[in-house]
Amino acid sequence: MEPNVRFWIAERQSFIQRFLQWTELLxxxxxxxxxxxxEKSRQLLLTNEDASIRDLEDPRIKEAWKRSLSTVHPDSSKLIPVPFRPAALLPFTAPMIFFSMLSVKSLKSLILPQISFYTYTTAFNIVNGNASYNRHLYESLLLGTGVIASSSFFGLFPRLLQLRLNNALLKRALPIIFLTHISAVNVVAVRSLEPIRGIEVMDKEGHVMGYSRKAxxxxxxxxxxxxxxxYGTSAFIPEVFSHYFVRTQFFRQHPWSLWTFKLACTVLVMGLMVPVSFSIFPQIERIQCSExxxxxxxxxxxxxxxxxRGV
Known part of the structure; x- marks a missing residue:
C-alpha cells in the first residue's frame, strides 16, 4: 500500500491532531x-510497514513521514512539483491576495494580480486533486485554461462595480465576497471530472473496491x-483590522504604514488559516458503504x- 495512504487510514486524528500535523507538513x-x-525516506517507510508517526523514539521514522506526506501525492506516488506542494501555498498566494484586495482607481493595476492568483490556485487544485481516475493531459490543460480565464474575469467584476458604487461598505465587501465564492467555484470547476468519472474507494487494507462518483x-x-x-477569512480579517488602523494616530502620522500593516496582517492570518483549512476534513476521508x-x-x-479527498 502507498505509505501516505496507509498513514492517513491508520491515524484516526481529531481536528486538533490534524492541525498540529499540518503545521509540520507546511x-x-x-x-x-x-x-x-x-527517496531514502520513502524506502525507509516501505521497509517498515508498521512504522507510525508517533514512534518518537526513532526520529528517522518521524522525519521520513514528514518528508513523504509533504512531497508525495497519495494517489500517484509521484513527487509533487515544488511550487505546488502544500507548503508553497502561503508564500505564493498571500502576496497575491494582498495586491488583489488593494483599493485602486485603475483596473489595469489589478489585472496581473488577479490572473496570477487564479493561475496559481487553478494549477494547485489540479496538482493536489484526486489523481485516481483516468484523464488526459489535454483535458487538464483545456479545463485549466478555461477556469483561469473565467475566474480572472469574475474576479475583476466587483472592481467594475466599485467604480459605480458610493457605498463604502459595499466597496469593501464585494471583493471579499467574490474572492471567496470564486475560489470555491474554482475547485469545483477544475476538479469537475471527479464527480463525473468517479474516484477510487478502498478498504482499510488499500484494496480498491471501485470508482465512485458519489465519493x-x-x-x-x-x-x-x-x-x-x-480565502474568505484571509481576506476579511485584514480588511477589518485595516478599517480600525486608519483611525489611529499612528496612521495619521505615517499614512504609508497601511500597506505594511495590511500585508503583515494578511500573511499572519493566512499563515494560521492554511493549516486550519487543511485540517477541517481528513485527507483520506471515510465514507459509509451504504452511501x-x-x-x-x-x-x-x-x-x-x-x-x-485531496488538498
Missing part, C-alpha cells in the same frame, strides 16, 4: 528537501468548503470505505 524546509532524501462529489465539495474558510453505488456495495462486506 514547514517551508519541505520545499527544498532533495529528491535523494525523499468524487463529496471530495470536491469538502475541498471547496475548506477554500471558502481559507456509495450499488456495484461497490456488492463488491465488499465492509461497512466503511476510504477515498483520497
Amino acid at each position: 514547514d517551508p524546509t519541505n520545499l527544498v528537501v532533495s529528491v535523494e532524501k525523499i 468524487g462529489t463529496k471530495a470536491v465539495r469538502d475541498t471547496a468548503s475548506s477554500r471558502v474558510v481559507l 456509495l453505488e450499488k456495484e461497490i456495495q456488492s463488491a465488499t462486506e465492509d461497512t466503511e470505505l476510504f477515498y483520497h
Whole structure:
C-alpha cells in the first residue's frame, strides 16, 4: 500500500491532531528537501510497514513521514512539483491576495494580480486533486485554461462595480465576497471530472473496491468548503483590522504604514488559516458503504470505505 495512504487510514486524528500535523507538513524546509532524501525516506517507510508517526523514539521514522506526506501525492506516488506542494501555498498566494484586495482607481493595476492568483490556485487544485481516475493531459490543460480565464474575469467584476458604487461598505465587501465564492467555484470547476468519472474507494487494507462518483462529489465539495474558510477569512480579517488602523494616530502620522500593516496582517492570518483549512476534513476521508453505488456495495462486506479527498 502507498505509505501516505496507509498513514492517513491508520491515524484516526481529531481536528486538533490534524492541525498540529499540518503545521509540520507546511514547514517551508519541505520545499527544498532533495529528491535523494525523499527517496531514502520513502524506502525507509516501505521497509517498515508498521512504522507510525508517533514512534518518537526513532526520529528517522518521524522525519521520513514528514518528508513523504509533504512531497508525495497519495494517489500517484509521484513527487509533487515544488511550487505546488502544500507548503508553497502561503508564500505564493498571500502576496497575491494582498495586491488583489488593494483599493485602486485603475483596473489595469489589478489585472496581473488577479490572473496570477487564479493561475496559481487553478494549477494547485489540479496538482493536489484526486489523481485516481483516468484523464488526459489535454483535458487538464483545456479545463485549466478555461477556469483561469473565467475566474480572472469574475474576479475583476466587483472592481467594475466599485467604480459605480458610493457605498463604502459595499466597496469593501464585494471583493471579499467574490474572492471567496470564486475560489470555491474554482475547485469545483477544475476538479469537475471527479464527480463525473468517479474516484477510487478502498478498504482499510488499500484494496480498491471501485470508482465512485458519489465519493468524487463529496471530495470536491469538502475541498471547496475548506477554500471558502481559507480565502474568505484571509481576506476579511485584514480588511477589518485595516478599517480600525486608519483611525489611529499612528496612521495619521505615517499614512504609508497601511500597506505594511495590511500585508503583515494578511500573511499572519493566512499563515494560521492554511493549516486550519487543511485540517477541517481528513485527507483520506471515510465514507459509509451504504452511501456509495450499488456495484461497490456488492463488491465488499465492509461497512466503511476510504477515498483520497485531496488538498
